[in-house]
Amino acid sequence: MKARVKNVALQALLLAAVGGLLIAAVANAGANLAARGIPTSFAFLDHVAGFGINQSLIPYSPLSSYARALLAGLLNTLLVSALAALFATLIGFAAGFARLSGHWALSKLAALYVETVRNIPLLLQLLFWYVAILAPLPGPADSLSLPGVLLNNRGLNLPAPNFAPGAAFVAAAFLAGAALAYWRRRSGGRRSMATTALLLFGPALATFFVFGRPIGLDFPVYDAAVNRFNVEGGLRLPPEITALVLALSLYTGSYIAEIVRAGVNSVPRGQSEAAAALGLKPAQARKWVILPQAMRIVTPPLISQYLALTKNSSLAAFIGFADLMQVSGTILNQTGAAVQVIALDMVIYLALSLATLGLLRLYERRFHWGAAR
């Protein structure tokens, strides 16, 4: 009992010391910054940024505020991380199972991929893909083209939907139709596909024509008379984002492949033998017997990979992609508010990591993986 009191007291003391140190450090930094005439507040976030961002998911111009620039950077980071996480998972699971398969060539190919890619620094791969994508592609004037799609060294140009006034009514009509169809199926009406389709698309189509076709496609066009330098119109996927997603997915995928292999190997062989004895085909055994047990082991290291991927996306600045780190680097340089900007970045990355963690924990709990023990 006495030992326990002492233990608690000591821990409290330690916490107080660390907390005191932290407060002292913040106060000291604030005083030193103020003494040197360096800004100490976050007021700069409202000021005009003045620099351009070439790829933004939200409307952004050099007249926007620093806060908006940060938000544009954050959204770019999120976009790249989400895309790369998706592709890395697909690549990783495919390569992991390929490596385990009895097919000799497939297994060796997967091993070659894993061992090559995960042993080369990510930055090097990133620069490689950027050059590899840029070098062979022609300029905008000589774009490679498919109907509606143009590919050149400024990016992949796709048709983009454009919305005229009235588009909102079409969307509303579609939602109403969908709700109607759903309600009809729920209330146990006759399940005819034709009726469902009519309910689903009928109102939307009617509104579409009544409002004079407010939703259309905006095709990318190269016309030297309009803009001799670049393709105009449509939606552009710049080479920076492509290189970044490619490098991150391949790199993280190689780690995920190994995690999957380890997870599957950790399921006792008796399980697949038992599945075979029950008459399950190998694919069925994988899906119903092996994978659910393997996932329990795979999920925690998988989470670490997603977290690492998000953080690795900050290498974007090297190939000119405006992610959170790149944008905040510029802001830091312009405002001199180094401590504030870095602190903001740290908080944002921490929040991103915690959110990822939370999502995957939810997923784990939902499927009772890890909870069974």
Next chain:
Amino acid sequence: MRKHVPKTPRLVFPVCLAVCLALLASVARAENTLDVVRGRGVLVCGVNTGLAGFGLPDDRGLWRGFDIDYCRAVAAAIFDDPGKVKFVPLSGKDRFTALQSGEVDLLSRNTTWTQSREAGQGLLFTGINYFDGQGFLARKKLGLDSASKLSGASICVQQGTTSELNLADYFRKSGFRAETVVFSTADEAIKAYDSGRCDAFTTDGSALYVQRMKTTSPDDHEVLPEIISKEPFAPVVRQGDDRWFNLVKWTHFALLDAEELGVTSANVEQLRKSDNPEIRRLLGVEGDFGAGLGLPADWVVRIVRAVGNYGEIFERNLGADSPLKIPRGLNAQWRQGGLHYAPPVR
């Protein structure tokens, strides 16, 4: 304290750390850069990561360039030895943080003097040592005769520079739209331009000529005639140490005064016997003008002996004696139609 917790060495560490940090913090407050530099025996100078003519290590690893010579001039004034400099290469983005945090004593890195950098970031620019302006590099085969025809183009630029801001301003003013692709270093920006990612590359006029040499075939590229901004370069110090600010500022003025009075590295020793009162004061033969800066009377002799006067530094690194062959232009002395006009040493 020790009496109450004799068996807890775990606690000693954080407490020690707290005390040490507190001590460290109080030391950092009382700043006297000159004493710190003297005590250390070497000047720490923040320079470009690699820009020919301004700051670049040669094939033997020796730093050379216009900005490098300014660091050497300050070291010569303090130690009478231009070799006592440690060069810290800094990217455009990191340079101010390095200076603010005390990692470098002096930033001599083709840095543009702006109001917000000085008033808003706790810095002081010591005096313009190079008058520059921003321009564009584009492919000759585009046949552009003016930057005003770049509407709709993609333009590569380095991050954390005034170039990035000027570019946005220029297009805003002219009502153009252009895609800016921002890279963390000038090297990556010029590489991307060279590979066709951009139609033009933009930076300070002096650096355009240097960067053009890095493209696969420099003759295919041309510098467009427009100068879209004022880029006055100056060495930078932290605020709060007036003595150090004066020392760096007057090292710059001394280099200019030496050129104006015809004092060169070749004749500085014999000019000490000169009858010209201005030269006698500059070289410390009459009066002691170094004392106010914390330097000996012959401080200018030390500087000029080590690196020459402003004109010598310019010609050696950027002008006729260099591969860049940049004309003096605005960087000539005021008597020659340039803008350099240094206050007198008296």
